[in-house]
Amino acid sequence: MLSVRVRFAPSPSGYVHVGNARTALFNWLFARHHAGAFVRRIEDTDVERSEERYEAQLMEDLRWLGLDWDEGPDKGGPCGPYRQSERKDLYAKHARQLIDQGHAYFCFCSQEQLEVERQEALKAGLQPRYSGRCRARPREEAARKVAAGEPAAVRLQIAGPAFTWNDLVHGPVTFASDVIGDFILVRSDGNAAYNYAVVIDDHLMDITHVIRGDDHISNTPRQLAVYQAFGWEPPHFGHLSTILGPDRKPLSKRHGATSLQNFREQGILPEALRNYLLLLGWSAQDGKTEILSTQDMIAQFSLDRINKSSAVFDSDKLDWMNRLYLSKSSAAEVVRYLVTRTVHHFASAGYIAQSDLQRDGISEWLNKIILQTIKARPEAPHILDVGRLIFAYDAEAVVCSEETRHVAEDAGSRQVLMAFIPKALAEGEMTYEKFREIAKSVQKETGRKGKDLFHPIRVALTGAVSGPELEKLIPIFEEGAKLRLAGPVKSCAERLREFAEAAKLLREV
Structure with missing residues (x-):
């Protein structure tokens, strides 16, 4: 097996919540277990929502949780830059390559035209997808329109009947290609779309395993389509189950504290939170041990012990675990x-x-x-x-x-x-x-x-x-x-x- 390289690549558009923190922890433990590399990448293609303060908070929260990284915007590394906003030339270069090879094409459809198509599909009870209106346009004609200054997006030409992968958590997963359509790689404003940029980054950074939340499962066939168009070997994908609140609905702010900042303000110890997050969808080798040192976590961590069922966040159990760790702490x-806890509640x-x-x-x-x-x-x-x-x-x-x-x-x-x-x-x-x-x-x-x-x-x-x-x-x-x-x-x-x-x-x- 090649040297393990994983990445944690959040968007700096908000605070680090429980789901993201668990994703970071599982990636970190997997890398440390295999003596591999943990890469911190910033996916700031969402220009309107991305803010520097959230990126700074992200670094502070990860350090507080006890997670370090081997490469990233602040540390550098052989595969930089590690911020998507600094990689636009790479995205443009690879988009031109796909166009030249006939795997992608320019799309001149207006938002109004696309919305009409979308509404027609919904009325017909179909999954909305691009009709392929611009696919048959001669490449030379499209190039002239772009050279004349006409705005154009770049779309991938989908090939093949289906996309299948063996998910590290869920097992074999298949998506029919006709539910995807020719999706956008580069928007008309020149910004790379997420499902395109992430493939370029993962490939050029030699990422071997992509471990992320199962809200990304529907993104995977699109990313596999990009890998296929380039002829690249995709990484192994593993999708972690959704974390639920006590009402069995996806954990959100209505359930109380959900961000690392919230837990820090409440006085939750990082060791306790790290231990508790590990147990949300993973179990120790003996199936019953719950309190593990960092060394034990690293030694025992394996993807085959991840549960595909959704985990329920239990704040009472986190408080119990926090008290247990607190009882072992020094007086200071x-x-x-x-x-910290008192100031939080009084404030x-x-x-x-x-x-x-x-x-x-x-x-x-x-x-x-x-x-x-x-x-x-x-x-x-x-x-x-x-x-x-x-x-x-x-x-x-x-x-x-x-x-x-x-x-x-x-x-x-x-x-x-x-x-x-x-x-x-x-x-x-x-x-x-x-x-x-x-x-x-x-x-x-x-x-x-x-x-x-x-x-x-x-x-x-x-x-x-x-x-x-x-x-x-x-x-x-x-x-x-x-x-x-x-x-x-x-x-x-x-x-x-x-x-x-x-x-x-x-x-x-």
């Missing part, structure tokens, strides 16, 4: 993970902005929140509950809520708060030591203790019947109130004053 890695809720993190004192304050209230329970619901306690205090809602209004209505609770609130407001900034002194004083004054004493105070301060200890929350409230944040934090005094007003304790206080 754990803190970094928790900071999504509008509590903080990324720009807030640049201000003095805010990172230290967030670290205190994380270490004292989140570290033991890093699940998203708990993080958001803590966020609401800190940022979303609403006294009016507290006195009306089914869960907390009893504190505003119960005579014993009101007695405690009428004794506690004036003393607390007189102190100004609250510390936990001051809080304990005031609570002891209120206990003596009212005779209430334990839950009867502290429960109404907790509800008045936090707006909730449970949560982290007040010993931890009070300094968080007080320090947060001094910081400039997207979502201001109310101090203990502000909370108590607002609660007293909402519960109509002011006259009694």
Whole structure:
């Protein structure tokens, strides 16, 4: 077997999503298993949608996932350039070769003419395809029209009844040529079409295996037609199954996080995501091992263990795997993970902005929140509950809520708060030591203790019947109130004053 050469060739028109990330991982593992080359190529023939920022994000995401490449736009290599927008001369040269050999021809049909043909085919219940109107035009006449400046596309002349290949995942696949038609190789604006450019690139870069999503299966017969026209040996093709959401529909944004950037922001560890993506359509040699080191992944990876059935993305399992990897991480890695995860959830809720993190004192304050209230329970619901306690205090809602209004209505609770609130407001900034002194004083004054004493105070301060200890929350409230944040934090005094007003304790206080 020739030295394995695979490529990951995304379009820089959006963020790297789960499907693309798995494709990159499988190509990388296949190359590393066979001591071959992993080529990163940029397919930017879609000029209108391609953006440099997405290409930069792509490189950053792949590096974060732990995937390196042997050749690419940034590293160079023997088969460059590796960006399609820099290979236009190669596409034009090979298109002229096909025209000269009679395998391709100029097409002068307007978009209006093509649309009429398309609608007629649909009305007749047929698959739309080009009629071949310009195929019989003499080559010399077509050349004169092009020389005169008339816009023309270049189309491939399809030959043969069918195109068949032995797919590395799905087995034998056949497409009849009459469903393809003479498709465009080069558009009238001079830009190469995807199914043409990709063949030129794969051939000139000596790609031996094309491993990609099964949404490309319908592209393969067109690409085989180009290989056939040039007389080139095509690479081996393998098409990975579609990744589905829990509802068994193709995974999309409506299912939640789908891009590597999303997972990074949520604090998912790259090792955990890499391990989880591997299991989406692939299984270990023993059929049951799920946790594999990178070395084990490379050693065991083979295409014959890829499942042709669609894989279902399970975010709960990814979270479980992330916690498992987290449990094996160092203390510093754990803190970094928790900071990233907490910032993501707080920012999504509008509590903080990324720009807030640049201000003095805010990172230290967030670290205190994380270490004292989140570290033991890093699940998203708990993080958001803590966020609401800190940022979303609403006294009016507290006195009306089914869960907390009893504190505003119960005579014993009101007695405690009428004794506690004036003393607390007189102190100004609250510390936990001051809080304990005031609570002891209120206990003596009212005779209430334990839950009867502290429960109404907790509800008045936090707006909730449970949560982290007040010993931890009070300094968080007080320090947060001094910081400039997207979502201001109310101090203990502000909370108590607002609660007293909402519960109509002011006259009694």
